[in-house]
Every structure is written in C-alpha cells, then in structure tokens.
Amino acid sequence: MDQSSEYHFPIFISSTDYNLKDLRAELARFLSELGYRPILSSAEGFPDSSPNLEPWESCIPVLEQSFVMVLVIDGRYGTALDWKNSHTCLQEKNISPTHGEYIYAHHSRKRMLVFIRDEVMTYYQSYRTAFKKCGKDFEKTKEVMEQTLPEYIDFETLQFVHQVKTTKPIPWIKEFKDITEIKKEVQKKMLNELAELFLIKNARLETVVSSFDKVMHTLSIDEQRNVLNRIGATKQLIGTVEEIATYEKELQEKTEALSKIEGQNKQDKDKYEKSIIDLKQKIKKLEAKSQESSDDSYYIRNGSVQVNPNYVPPVSGYSGITGSTINVGGTGAYTLYGATPTPRCNKCQMPQMANVGLIYGHSLRKCPKCERMLCNSCWPSNSFALNIAAITSPVLLTDRLESAKPKEEVCPECVRNN
Structure with a gap:
C-alpha cells in the first residue's frame, strides 16, 4: 500500500541546529516519507550564497515559498545576529536565526506549527511570574531567573517563548517531550491544512463552474466546440458534441417536415413522429453517457456543455480525491x-x-x-x-x-x- 500523501508541500523546519540536529533530521525524514518536502537551512544545497544577504538571512526567501513553518523551540536560543539586509520587519534587530524566521513568518501570516519543549514551558511559567513581580523589567527578571535556570535553558529562549505566546495572532502551539509527539501532531495538523485547502479550492471551483455553465448555455454548438478546443476537452467529448449537433439538425428538419404534413397523411406523419422520438432518445443517451463518465472534466446536458461533477482530476497533491474524500499519509480516507x-x-x-x-x-x-x-x-x-x-x-x-x-x-x- 502506498503510504505517501504525494503532495509535495514545502515545509520549512525552523529550530536551533547544534542541539537539535538529530531531531531535525528525524522530522525531515518523516515528512519526506509522508510525501512532503522538508526544508532545512542546514541541509546540503540550501541556497545561502546570495551576494545581497548574509548566510542566516538567506532563509527568508526560502521561507516565503514554504507552505508551512514547523517551529521547534528547545532550551538553546542560538547566536544573536544582525538582519540589516532582510525584510523591514527584521531590520535593526539583533536576534537568532530561529527567532528571525519566526518574526518573518508571523509578519507574513505564514502557517505555523509551534512545538515547545515541556521543560522549557515549566520554566516559562516561572518566568511569567517573575516578569510580573519585576514590573516587566527584562534585566531584573533575568537576574531573578538566573538563580534557578539550568545551563541548558537560555533566558533569551524564555523571552522568545513569551513573544510567541503573546503576539497576536497567536499561532498553534503544542508542548512536546520527544520527536514522536511532534511527528504525530504534525501529521494530524497537516491533514487539517490539506482539508482546508481542499475546501477553499472547492469553493472557488463552484464559482467557476457556475459562471462556465451560464456562459456555455448561451452558445451555439459550433461556439461550444470552439470553446472546448481552446480549454482542452477530450476528443471523445468533442466528438459527442458534434454527433449531438448532427442529430439535432436532423431533428429540426424532421420537425419542420412534420409540421407541413397534412392531417390526412397518417402514414407519413407516424413515420416522422417515430424518427423524432428516436432522435431525441439518441441525444438523451449521448448526454447521459457524458454525465456518467469520470474521464472528462465536462459533460453535456440540455444541449449545452457544463462542468462534470463526477470528474476526478489527476491531482498530484493527494494520493486520492474522490468526491469529498481525501486519502493522505497512509492513514486512510477522511470524509469531508x-x-x-x-x-x-x-x-x-x-x-x-x-x-x-x-x-x-x-x-x-x-x-x-x-x-x-x-x-x-x-x-x-x-x-x-x-x-x-x-x-x-x-x-x-x-x-x-x-x-x-x-x-x-x-x-x-x-x-x-x-
């Protein structure tokens, strides 16, 4: 069984590298297996050679193209650096790369999944209490916290966590103990993201479908054929349109001939009436066949071409979409x-x-x-x-x-x- 979502969303993994190297590698491997495209600034091939940016600033244009940023905050804060060549939201700031990536992602309303080590959150509660008692003075708070803060948790990390948890809009945040918890939550949240994206696209599609149906209903068969050629409809559908056009032309001729027959000529009248019924049935069957097909994105109804609701597009983003069902990540079908x-x-x-x-x-x-x-x-x-x-x-x-x-x-x- 295929265990991949096959939807290659770029997912930017943001965290300090030197103390979370193994965690980052495992998370990247896990996302790759699910079919996503994890992006690590520490990975080989990361574009960090721009002449206009410092190496740590090169993450910003890459982050801009990412679908989601997974931010992992542990005890270490990282080296504070200058971002003078970056976006205005980062200029005049002396902060770590991870902190800079968060600020830019928040500023650009990027989707974020934030994971904070549970032990860091324990000390963050103490930080909040001390911060209030010290009149929200960072220097005084730092003096108080350094008396109990372990060496593997930087005070700047607690300041960073405070910004993440209080700057609106506040992103989705989850405490974690180990990589297993992160993987489980990322898989679940990414399913939600895919579902939301599917719904948004579906809503937009409904608008397009409605407009397309209205326009096509006003066109003649010849005009519809020209439109179908331009939008890349299958030869089978175009052939069906032409076949129906032939039957409709013949139907019109038979109907006109029938109207000219005098009432006493019953034999000829019955002949034309039978031909008209047969032609209508042939047209009805061809339209019904086009509506039942899932091989074309359009179908024919009441003489006009409309968007086919049964069509299942070959979307590379999902392992399967059928109606309102999404198969993703090897976890089965999730019905919407x-x-x-x-x-x-x-x-x-x-x-x-x-x-x-x-x-x-x-x-x-x-x-x-x-x-x-x-x-x-x-x-x-x-x-x-x-x-x-x-x-x-x-x-x-x-x-x-x-x-x-x-x-x-x-x-x-x-x-x-x-």
Whole structure:
C-alpha cells in the first residue's frame, strides 16, 4: 500500500541546529516519507550564497515559498545576529536565526506549527511570574531567573517563548517531550491544512463552474466546440458534441417536415413522429453517457456543455480525491461531506466545519471564562477522534459525543493561569 500523501508541500523546519540536529533530521525524514518536502537551512544545497544577504538571512526567501513553518523551540536560543539586509520587519534587530524566521513568518501570516519543549514551558511559567513581580523589567527578571535556570535553558529562549505566546495572532502551539509527539501532531495538523485547502479550492471551483455553465448555455454548438478546443476537452467529448449537433439538425428538419404534413397523411406523419422520438432518445443517451463518465472534466446536458461533477482530476497533491474524500499519509480516507468553513479557532486558526465525518479539531467551543473559541485539538477532549460516519446507533452516538467533551470546563490557558 502506498503510504505517501504525494503532495509535495514545502515545509520549512525552523529550530536551533547544534542541539537539535538529530531531531531535525528525524522530522525531515518523516515528512519526506509522508510525501512532503522538508526544508532545512542546514541541509546540503540550501541556497545561502546570495551576494545581497548574509548566510542566516538567506532563509527568508526560502521561507516565503514554504507552505508551512514547523517551529521547534528547545532550551538553546542560538547566536544573536544582525538582519540589516532582510525584510523591514527584521531590520535593526539583533536576534537568532530561529527567532528571525519566526518574526518573518508571523509578519507574513505564514502557517505555523509551534512545538515547545515541556521543560522549557515549566520554566516559562516561572518566568511569567517573575516578569510580573519585576514590573516587566527584562534585566531584573533575568537576574531573578538566573538563580534557578539550568545551563541548558537560555533566558533569551524564555523571552522568545513569551513573544510567541503573546503576539497576536497567536499561532498553534503544542508542548512536546520527544520527536514522536511532534511527528504525530504534525501529521494530524497537516491533514487539517490539506482539508482546508481542499475546501477553499472547492469553493472557488463552484464559482467557476457556475459562471462556465451560464456562459456555455448561451452558445451555439459550433461556439461550444470552439470553446472546448481552446480549454482542452477530450476528443471523445468533442466528438459527442458534434454527433449531438448532427442529430439535432436532423431533428429540426424532421420537425419542420412534420409540421407541413397534412392531417390526412397518417402514414407519413407516424413515420416522422417515430424518427423524432428516436432522435431525441439518441441525444438523451449521448448526454447521459457524458454525465456518467469520470474521464472528462465536462459533460453535456440540455444541449449545452457544463462542468462534470463526477470528474476526478489527476491531482498530484493527494494520493486520492474522490468526491469529498481525501486519502493522505497512509492513514486512510477522511470524509469531508462537503464541509464549509465557519468560525475559526482563536489559537490555531483552523475553521470550524459543519458535518465533518471525521473530527480532527474542527469542532469549536467557547470558554466561559476568557470567551475564546477553541477547537478540540487546542482544547483536548477525552477521545482522539470521533468518526460520525461509522456510528449508526443513536445511543452509541450519544455516548461517543459525551466522551468527546473537553476534559476541562474552562480552556487550557485559563487552567494554567489559575
């Protein structure tokens, strides 16, 4: 069985290199196996020889072309460097490469998946407390934190984490212990990203389909044939259009001849009526055959060419799209049931979707305390996923819905603050 999504999205992996070399390599290998294209600034062939940019600044044009940035924050901050040749959002800043990549990604509204080591988050809570007590003075906070901060966690890292967690819009953030947790979450979140992209493209396609149908309905057969040639329709469809045009011309002739026959000539009248019925049936069969085919992106209905809803395009981005089903990452088929974007999660920005067959963080819930809307990826539920499509019993459905409720009455952020 093919285990690849075969959708070669470029995914930029951002982290310090010297202390996370193995983790970066493993994550890159994992993404490659899923069919994505991981990008590492430390990898051979990375374009870092631009005469106008310093080596660490060369990541910016590469990041610009990436679909998603996976940011991994561990204890080390990295070397603070000057970004004078980069985008204006980075100029006059003396920060590490990882920090610079985050600032640019945030400024350009790049999709981000942020992973922060759980131990770093433990010290970050102490940092927050000290920061408030010190009147938000970084130097005083640093003096306090250095008394308890281990050598493998830099104070600048805690400042970096604070910026990531407080600068709006706040990206999707997840604590991690090891690479296994990162791989699991990346695979799940990338599925969500693919699903959202599919829905957006589907919505745009509907607009194109509607406009195309209206235009084609106003054209003659000859004009439709010219349009089909220009848009690259198959020879089979063009041949069908021409065959129908021949039958319709003959139908028109028979109909005109029938109208001229006098009422007493019943034999000739029956002959023409039978011919007209046969021609209409032939046209109907040809149209029906074009509508049943999944080999062409267009079909014929009521004498006009329209976009074929049964057509399955050879999209290199998915291992399979059939109707509203996406096969990706060797994890099976995920049915969307024509879901439509509605409100978004305030944390990860993923949209709520109606009628989603397999729920992966698409159901939103409002925190009664801070009033933020969070999905069940950012507000963990007791069950990992709820497959509505596989549940037929109302009682079982009620039990599963109950088990999918959030573990906490208030959101995780409010729990931590308490």
